[in-house]
Amino acid sequence: MKILRYSWLISLIALFALTNCSEDYLVRPPEDSLTDADFYKTDEEVMAATAPLYSRMWFDYNDKASFSIGDLRSGIMMAPWNSREFGAFNANGDNSEVIAGWNAFFTVIQQSNLAIRNVNTFATSDVSDEVKKMAIAEARFMRACAYRNLVLAWGPVPIITDNIAIMNSTDIKRNTISSIWEFLTREMRAVAEDLPEEPYATGRITKYSAEGMLARFYLSRAGVESTGGVRNEMYLDSAKYYAQHVIDNSGKSLMDDYRSLFLYPYDNNNESLFELQWVYSSAWGPSNSVPAYLAYSSDIGNGDGWGGAYGASWYVISQYEGINPIGTTGDTIRGATIDTRLYNTFMLPGAKYPEITQDYTADDGTVAQRECIYPNNTSDASFACTKKYIVGKAVDVAEGASSQHYPNNTYMLRLAEIYLIYAEAALGNSDESSDATALEYVNKIRRRAGLSNLPNEMGNGDKTYFTADDVFKERTLEFAMESMFMYDLSNIFYYNKPRALSILNNQDRGLFAVYPDTYPDPNYWTFVKTSWHTERSITATEGNFYLPVPTADLGSMPSLTEEPVDYYQSN
Structure with missing residues (x-):
């Protein structure tokens, strides 16, 4: 059974009562976190201390904010009545899922910071240097992943690496998007050096989890550092390099068919590079809701x-x-x-x-x-x-x-994305590419889904090239309902704002009916727009593209309204 195979996760349940977070998510470290110096005596205890970073700390994001931000706001999901503010692109700072997502990410950051401090402070000489390094790398990895989601969804946010050092501060400023991405790529490069090639236990991250994230991060940074809509070639090359390194060396492979990816038990399969680890429990927090x-x-x-x-x-x-x-x-x-x-x-x-x-x-x-x-x-x-x-x-x-x-896990990074990152990086700033390796990666994704290779314009053979639209469409369909699409649009927004806004503003988000030709066992379906439902589109602009900072945090920290500053110049 899963709970036995992943016995290291039992600590997540046992520590649940000790890791509830205070309501001041942005700054104040949780007063009831695991800080007992007696706990960090062995390798097992140190690794148990980072276990909640794999699930409990992400719970409030995973619960509803994940699909609200990633799928509902982006137009993958339709919800004409529930969560209307997200679907209508006008959620404000008092929206429950805006607050939940923001708080959850800063909870991950708080707890990661605390784990790093505690391992450095309390780990005894009986804890191996390898485990200390691994535990700290895990915490830095989780912190970087939380910041990645924050900067893509909220834009400039404050980088906090030590909550205790700033707990009395009332003057925390946001950092620039460019300096945040510099911080993230620096962090993940260090993490990749400190994580093992094989997981410490089933479900734990590895060197290749970090390198996969580096491929993802550098693709984003290429857009952030664009000039006149031209993405930075050096960072595109870095994304391609790390993607290829994961593909060639991680031992990972695509699941044979797409259905298997979500046919339980699929957890920690050979396509997965990072998952949130859930277990069935009556406690609130360790399970997937x-x-x-x-x-x-x-x-x-x-x-x-x-x-x-x-x-x-x-x-x-x-x-x-x-x-x-x-x-x-x-x-x-x-x-x-x-x-x-x-x-x-x-x-x-x-x-x-x-x-x-x-x-x-x-x-x-x-x-x-x-x-x-x-x-x-x-x-x-x-x-x-x-x-x-x-x-x-x-x-x-x-x-x-x-x-x-x-009890089923949540994918956070899988090999299919690495294939498509490679293809997008190989495409670079061109409209199309004949890179044979990249083309094969796109086609592998399609074939796994039951499709043929990309067809040529005549429909009588395979394409010998692929386009930016080909890659974008495969990403859209491959990761629909995996809380990805809004982050993809944010990456486009970095270097091509009109395109990102056009995609959003030209979506039909209204009601429709689905009619099978026969029921059951239909051969095809007819989809007809509901004539009386008129709220079919949104108006996305540069002014509302990013989510608002929660009202409560703006009230307690007015400095968050000030112009963002470069992280490295201000520290």
Whole structure:
């Protein structure tokens, strides 16, 4: 069972009561964190001290803020009523998920800072130098990942590396985006030197986790350091270098089919480079709560299943090959796709999921159970609800599950992204590239999804080149509902603001109906926009592209409204 295989995570539950955070997330270190000098006596105790950084400290982000920021705000997900501020692109500083995401990231940063301080201060001579170095590297890795999400979602934010040193400060300033990315690449290079090539235990990060992050970070930094819309070639080369090093040396490989990525138990598979580690527990914090909010109904939940009013947007459905416009009005699309990413990311009427148990009402009126068949809603407003990360009822999960408590992990970095980072870096500032290695990486992603290689314009053979749009589309579909798309748009925003804003402003985010040709076992679906729903688009601008700093933090730290300063010049 998972909880035995990942026994190091038991410490996460045991330490839960000791790692609750104070409400002053930005500055003040948690008063009830694990600071007892007696705890850091052995290698095992030191590594147990960093265990909560793999899950509990990310919980409030993972809970709802992750998909609110990454998928709902970006236009992958449609939610016409719930979380309306995010979908409408006008969330303010009092929005609960703005606050949750901000607080969660600074909680990760606080706890990482504290772990570094504690290992340096309290670890005894019985703790090996290797373990001290590894534990500190883990904390620096987590801190850098939290800052990466912060700077992409909020723009300039303050870099804090020692909460205790500044706990009485009332004059914390934000740092410039450029200096934040310099800090992040410096940090992750150091981390890559200090982490082992093989994990200390299943689920722990490695040198290749850090190098994968470096590929991701340098791709971002290339845009930050662009000139006139031309990305920095040196950082593009660095992204390509680290991506190739991970591909060649990590021993990682793509899962054979896309379905396997989310078919439980998928945790810590050979495609994964970094996951948030969840375990089934009755405690609040060590388990994954996301399935509760995204499962379409209690029919496939465990006293939860509140995602019936969330679903795929018209924008993302229209991206899948084989689903094409019908007529000239733009109100109807129709078809089916062999792209397995659709059916394993979103549910369409009649789609079957034998791994998920579904309650249904039998002909005699009794409630029975069967394999999940996504229901057919014949009204003029329906939802293609989320499949990704939905693992079903307790009977479907060996470790057990209950309302808002699930054991499945959350991907934070996987090899498929490294392939696409390589391709984008190889493409660089060109509109297209014939780099054979990069083209093959793009095609491997497509073939794994059941598609052919990129087709040529005539439709009678393979492309001998690929374009920026090809890479962008593969990223969009590969990582839909993995809380990625808004961060991708932020990377584009760094060097091409008009393009990022145009993508957002030309999305259709309104209601639509999904009609199968037959039910069950449909051959194709027809998607028709709901005529009476008029709130179909947003207005994204340079002024509202980034999320606002929570109102409470602005009130207690007015210096956050001042112009950001260069981190290295101000320290």
